[in-house]
Amino acid sequence: MFCYECGAEEENLMDGLCKKCFLKTFSILTIPSEIVVKVCAHCNSKFVSGNWVDPFIAEEEIIYRVIEDNIVLNPIFDSPFDDNLIIDMKILQMRGTIAECFICARALVYDEDISEKHYFNVRLNKDVCPVCSKRNSGYYEAVIQLRADNRQLKDEEIAKVDEIIVKTLDKLFNKDKLAYIAQKATLKEGIDYYVGSLKSAKKLTNKIKEELGGLTNESPRLISEDKSTGKGLYRIWILIRLPSFCKGDFIRFNEKNENKIAQIINISGDKIISIDLNKYDTFKISWKNYNDIELIKEKNQIAKTTVISKSPSNIQILDPINYEAVDIAIDDKNPEKFHNYNIGDEIEVIEIDNILYIL
Ligand SMILES: [Zn+2]
Numbered sequence: 600m601f602c603y604e605c606g607a608e609e610e611n612l613m614d615g616l617c618k619k620c621f622l623k624t625f626s627i628l629t630i631p632s633e634i635v636v637k638v639c640a641h642c643n644s645k646f647v648s649g650n651w652v653d654p655f656i657a658e659e660e661i662i663y664r665v666i667e668d669n670i671v672l673n674p675i676f677d678s679p680f681d682d683n684l685i686i687d688m689k690i691l692q693m694r695g696t697i698a699e700c701f702i703c704a705r706a707l708v709y710d711e712d713i714s715e716k717h718y719f720n721v722r723l724n725k726d727v728c729p730v731c732s733k734r735n736s737g738y739y740e741a742v743i744q745l746r747a748d749n750r751q752l753k754d755e756e757i758a759k760v761d762e763i764i765v766k767t768l769d770k771l772f773n774k775d776k777l778a779y780i781a782q783k784a785t786l787k788e789g790i791d792y793y794v795g796s797l798k799s800a801k802k803l804t805n806k807i808k809e810e811l812g813g814l815t816n817e818s819p820r821l822i823s824e825d826k827s828t829g830k831g832l833y834r835i836w837i838l839i840r841l842p843s844f845c846k847g848d849f850i851r852f853n854e855k856n857e858n859k860i861a862q863i864i865n866i867s868g869d870k871i872i873s874i875d876l877n878k879y880d881t882f883k884i885s886w887k888n889y890n891d892i893e894l895i896k897e898k899n900q901i902a903k904t905t906v907i908s909k910s911p912s913n914i915q916i917l918d919p920i921n922y923e924a925v926d927i928a929i930d931d932k933n934p935e936k937f938h939n940y941n942i943g944d945e946i947e948v949i950e951i952d953n954i955l956y957i958l
Pocket residue numbers: 602603604605606607616617618619620621
């Protein structure tokens with residue numbers, strides 16, 4: 600066989616060329632000398648075939664990915680991971696938004712060790728993606744109004760909700776680029792969270808309710824009117840009202856005409872768990888019966904007193920308010936710890952309707 604280029608005779612020709620002629624024109628890869636990529640100045644997502652993709656990737660990483668996408672490998676290699684191939688890329692320096700890059704490629708071709716160098720630039724054209732542009736303009740689709748029923752929100756409740764929001768948004772953000780808080784407004788009646796998307800606002804509300812309980816209510820509000828179409832522009836206000844009571848507080852619960860005096864032991868999205876202070880059994884109240892619950896004493900009104908005498912059926916304690924001796928009957932219904940109290944022990948009591956309940 601003869602090389603069609605130089606006429607040399609060789610046993611195995613490649614593309615009709617002898618080894619020398621083949622290698623003369625051979626290149627491992629090609630890459631444009633200037634690659635331009637549109638990148639969002641705020642979230643670093645890049646614009647590829649009509650879409651903004653891959654936000655929150657470090658600039659270097661963007662550049663390396665762009666380089667990979669633009670390398671055209673000689674077809675004799677199956678992939679950039681071909682065993683015979685080594686490709687090293689480097690960003691030599693950044694000049695403003697231009698990255699001066701370098702690739703060194705090495706390969707074993709025709710039993711010859713070939714290496715080649717490519718110098719080229721990657722230019723990052725800074726722009727703003729539609730999501731960041733909405734975000735920067737303060738765009739929101741819903742407002743979560745955090746309130747407490749008949750009282751002020753507690754600092755720890757606000758802190759807890761803030762924490763839930765940060766955590767939940769973090770998870771939602773992969774799927775919903777409008778999962779952000781555009782604004783947090785502190786009012787005297789509570790906190791308003793302006794949320795980028797309604798979808799995320801609903802998920803946040805569910806999560807808050809799941810952890811802190813409460814009642815929710817949604818209502819649309821007309822915020823402006825599109826002059827050209829005459830159509831209204833609506834946003835959704837979602838009210839979440841935390842209960843008037845907190846864990847540890849005391850309530851009167853009206854159930855089937857029976858008034859239960861109870862202490863709240865847990866609050867969650869689907870129920871309120873309380874302990875009946877007369878029967879010492881726990882029971883659940885569903886949120887639809889919220890209006891039958893009356894807050895009567897708060898946890899901080901619990902008083903401490905001392906056991907002054909004890910018999911198998913009675914504990915005598917000192918009334919923490921008027922210091923009179925009070926007998927409290929104990930029986931099998933009472934928790935074990937009541938039977939184990941000894942004279943001199945300090946115990947916690949709450950006074951409700953002139954009755955002292957041991958806790
Ligand atoms: Zn030749």
